[in-house]
Amino acid sequence: MTGTRTPDVLAGIDVGGSKIAVVLADTDLRPLDRHVIPTGAGDAGYAVDRIAHALEAALEQAGRATADLCAIGVGVPGRVEPGQGTVTLAVNLGWHDLPLGPRLAARFRVPVAIENDVRAAAAGLHARRATGDDADLAYLGIGTGISAGVVIDGVLHRGSRGLAGEIGHVVLEPDGPRCACGLRGCFEAFASGRGIGELAQAAVDAGEATSLPTDRPCTAVDVYRQAARGDAVSRRIVEAAGRYVARAIHELVMTYDVRRVVLGGGVTHAGTPFLDPVTRALDGLRAMSELAREALPPDVVHLLPPDADAGGWGGVILARSAARRTASADAGQAASVGPAAREVTAS
Amino acid sequence: MTGTRTPDVLAGIDVGGSKIAVVLADTDLRPLDRHVIPTGAGDAGYAVDRIAHALEAALEQAGRATADLCAIGVGVPGRVEPGQGTVTLAVNLGWHDLPLGPRLAARFRVPVAIENDVRAAAAGLHARRATGDDADLAYLGIGTGISAGVVIDGVLHRGSRGLAGEIGHVVLEPDGPRCACGLRGCFEAFASGRGIGELAQAAVDAGEATSLPTDRPCTAVDVYRQAARGDAVSRRIVEAAGRYVARAIHELVMTYDVRRVVLGGGVTHAGTPFLDPVTRALDGLRAMSELAREALPPDVVHLLPPDADAGGWGGVILARSAARRTASADAGQAASVGPAAREVTAS
Numbered sequence: 001m002t003g004t005r006t007p008d009v010l011a012g013i014d015v016g017g018s019k020i021a022v023v024l025a026d027t028d029l030r031p032l033d034r035h036v037i038p039t040g041a042g043d044a045g046y047a048v049d050r051i052a053h054a055l056e057a058a059l060e061q062a063g064r065a066t067a068d069l070c071a072i073g074v075g076v077p078g079r080v081e082p083g084q085g086t087v088t089l090a091v092n093l094g095w096h097d098l099p100l101g102p103r104l105a106a107r108f109r110v111p112v113a114i115e116n117d118v119r120a121a122a123a124g125l126h127a128r129r130a131t132g133d134d135a136d137l138a139y140l141g142i143g144t145g146i147s148a149g150v151v152i153d154g155v156l157h158r159g160s161r162g163l164a165g166e167i168g169h170v171v172l173e174p175d176g177p178r179c180a181c182g183l184r185g186c187f188e189a190f191a192s193g194r195g196i197g198e199l200a201q202a203a204v205d206a207g208e209a210t211s212l213p214t215d216r217p218c219t220a221v222d223v224y225r226q227a228a229r230g231d232a233v234s235r236r237i238v239e240a241a242g243r244y245v246a247r248a249i250h251e252l253v254m255t256y257d258v259r260r261v262v263l264g265g266g267v268t269h270a271g272t273p274f275l276d277p278v279t280r281a282l283d284g285l286r287a288m289s290e291l292a293r294e295a296l297p298p299d300v301v302h303l304l305p306p307d308a309d310a311g312g313w314g315g316v317i318l319a320r321s322a323a324r325r326t327a328s329a330d331a332g333q334a335a336s337v338g339p340a341a342r343e344v345t346a347s
Numbered sequence: 348m349t350g351t352r353t354p355d356v357l358a359g360i361d362v363g364g365s366k367i368a369v370v371l372a373d374t375d376l377r378p379l380d381r382h383v384i385p386t387g388a389g390d391a392g393y394a395v396d397r398i399a400h401a402l403e404a405a406l407e408q409a410g411r412a413t414a415d416l417c418a419i420g421v422g423v424p425g426r427v428e429p430g431q432g433t434v435t436l437a438v439n440l441g442w443h444d445l446p447l448g449p450r451l452a453a454r455f456r457v458p459v460a461i462e463n464d465v466r467a468a469a470a471g472l473h474a475r476r477a478t479g480d481d482a483d484l485a486y487l488g489i490g491t492g493i494s495a496g497v498v499i500d501g502v503l504h505r506g507s508r509g510l511a512g513e514i515g516h517v518v519l520e521p522d523g524p525r526c527a528c529g530l531r532g533c534f535e536a537f538a539s540g541r542g543i544g545e546l547a548q549a550a551v552d553a554g555e556a557t558s559l560p561t562d563r564p565c566t567a568v569d570v571y572r573q574a575a576r577g578d579a580v581s582r583r584i585v586e587a588a589g590r591y592v593a594r595a596i597h598e599l600v601m602t603y604d605v606r607r608v609v610l611g612g613g614v615t616h617a618g619t620p621f622l623d624p625v626t627r628a629l630d631g632l633r634a635m636s637e638l639a640r641e642a643l644p645p646d647v648v649h650l651l652p653p654d655a656d657a658g659g660w661g662g663v664i665l666a667r668s669a670a671r672r673t674a675s676a677d678a679g680q681a682a683s684v685g686p687a688a689r690e691v692t693a694s
Contacts, residue, residue, distance in 0.1 A: 257506020
């Protein structure tokens with residue numbers, strides 16, 4: 001009971017290809033502040049500086065200091081080694097074997113946990129009971145790429161090599177378009193932001209009659225917007241994407257038997273134009289099969305609002321786990337980085 | 348240290364549509380005996396008698412008595428409620444809400460554990476280290492139907508409704524043939540024993556030139572046999588089935604990130620004619636994608652020999668778990684039936 005304030009700020013950081021979002025919360029998970037900056041372009045060292053800068057700006061905006069930090073959790077779009085706090089490979093960021101955890105730990109002198117962004121979001125959604133008291137939950141992140149984070153019996157599932165939930169590269173059409181991974185007809189090639197943009201671009205390039213832009217590369221935002229306005233090419237792409245998303249939801253449910261699939265990520269921010277084709281396709285499966293009706297109850301899908309900050313809050317939950325681990329471990333260590341997977345969703 | 352012998356026999360029972368297989372082992376998992384009888388046709392009460400009869404015959408054959416039994420584990424092709432020991436629905440056996448566990452427990456006065464047959468086999472393969480020290484493992488059972496049993500971090504995964512691993516009903520071709528579940532183009536419709544038989548029958552009925560039998564319904568055994576002899580229709584069906592099995596293996600790996608997929612079940616007993624098309628299709632995926640090469644290392648697939656008795660041994664492992672649970676619970680209870688899922692693979 002001296003005059004020293006106990007650190008009480010958890011920082012969750014969601015690193016994306018275009019922006020870095022910081023969510024600050026207290027140890028009771030009450031939101032303190034939110035701050036977003038562009039990721040910017042540069043090497044990995046520069047990126048670590050940008051992340052640190054975003055965190056410092058968020059603290060300042062919240063009227064807090066670095067000394068108030070308990071722990072940091074970072075979600076990264078790529079493969080990570082949580083035990084070492086290393087980002088093994090983040091293709092869209094150009095990172096390879098980056099010791100992000102140790103670097104941030106050295107800079108801020110607090111425990112740092114690193115996890116794949118979609119997996120972190122899943123852990124955060126579960127820990128914050130975003131869908132109620134579900135013990136199991138899958139989060140399907142549909143952005144530039146696609147992957148799923150899955151919580152089973154309250155535990156985040158990483159798999160034997162950290163590949164668990166990489167269903168963006170499950171093949172849905174063996175003769176389909178080539179995916180970035182090399183295979184043909186992956187789920188990602190039809191329903192991710194990149195996939196949808198490329199399918200639209202191919203239609204434009206083929207001279208199809210469409211209201212899609214012809215003076216710049218098509219994006220998924222263009223496609224959903226033009227689909228809502230009745231453009232036939234866009235509607236075709238959007239309907240197909242909805243069917244593939246429905247198949248992926250069905251696949252997640254039949255494989256993991258999760259009771260709930262939460263949808264989030266940039267593509268889902270289109271809202272109703274995104275969700276309606278998915279719902280229609282799920283209804284089609286339900287109409288055909290009693291087993292599908294049981295597996296896909298009406299509330300199986302939970303669409304996150306665009307401002308849900310699932311990634312940032314996932315980082316907060318990672319930070320909370322890291323802080324607890326450190327508190328229960330040797331008090332002599334100033335900062336540590338440890339595996340987050342097993343404990344991350346324990347509340 | 349009286350003259351009374353301590354019960355030391357674990358009974359694993361694999362109930363199939365055509366046969367009931369009993370494996371007896373001692374508590375150190377040394378095999379004692381194996382006995383198989385036809386399932387026979389009759390109502391559920393008759394079936395319980397048949398199972399009891401098979402077990403008694405196995406004990407007699409091994410020179411053992413009912414008093415030597417520690418516990419019984421039963422794998423059933425269908426949905427079960429392990430907590431109650433009830434078979435909720437076993438379509439191929441015609442069982443519905445059958446309290447199989449309590450009935451066998453009342454008859455033999457020992458603990459009885461009930462589980463889905465493929466899931467029991469997965470637990471058994473893991474507990475007996477059939478593929479080494481893998482913490483994670485998927486068992487893909489390809490018989491009349493198809494489903495997977497998955498062990499994650501040493502724990503059998505059941506899912507929120509006991510549907511986990513029902514990948515036989517993942518849709519691979521939305522315009523494909525109708526599956527027994529009502530959907531079109533399920534994995535099962537292309538690669539299960541029933542699916543392969545029906546595809547062959549359709550070719551015969553369409554008058555295609557083939558050496559498949561025309562005087563009786565085609566079976567998967569016929570198809571693999573004729574494929575090995577060069578029959579074009581059979582080869583087409585078998586090659587396609589191999590591609591679908593490869594896709595399912597890839598899907599299991601990308602979803603669960605298991606390091607190993609064990610293949611078993613009646614269809615796999617065809618051996619090389621079954622496995623070769625699967626291997627070719629996996630090689631095709633590997634050739635296209637670095638990610639696929641990593642996800643599908645050369646030893647990812649483990650084909651069980653036809654005499655592996657994975658189901659019976661799965662029952663033995665269930666029985667061991669049930670015996671341990673009872674031993675650690677109130678010693679006053681003569682017999683109990685309890686949930687097997689979480690502890691079943693602990694060794």
